[in-house]
Amino acid sequence: MKMENLNLDEAALRFNTTIHNNTWTPIKIKPSTLELYVDGEKLGDVYLDEKIRLKSNKDNEVNTLVYVKFADGILGKLIRYRFKETAQLELRGKVKTGLLFVPIKIPVNYSKVISPKNLNLNLDNQ
DSSP: OEEEEEOSSEEEEEEEEEEEEOSSSOEEEOOEEEEEEETTEEEEEEEEOSOEEEOTTEEEEEEEEEEEEEOTTHHHHHHHHHTOSOEEEEEEEEEEEEETTEEEEEEEEEEEEEOGGGSOOOGGGO
């Protein structure tokens, strides 16, 4: 993950990863929105604006841009989390996909413990 842009309204993050598609058919991940929470407090919304196509039965290299639109009062929240040892990061919502010609919305409730102290947000130069 690489941060391409960060300001008080939004951030742009570039993800370069490998996703394995175990199915016998290609899958399309369509533009979707998820809610971003840290320690149960909403920080904003995460937007995937591009379609991602996953070829069947293989590893797929994915290089995509994701936008985070921050909620009001983000600067105070980021400064507060900056010095914490750990924080619970959550993504909630539904991702729009397509399997053949059938549109499917997959519920997402992803949770991970992160160390905000090691993120190097560089808030001193804002």
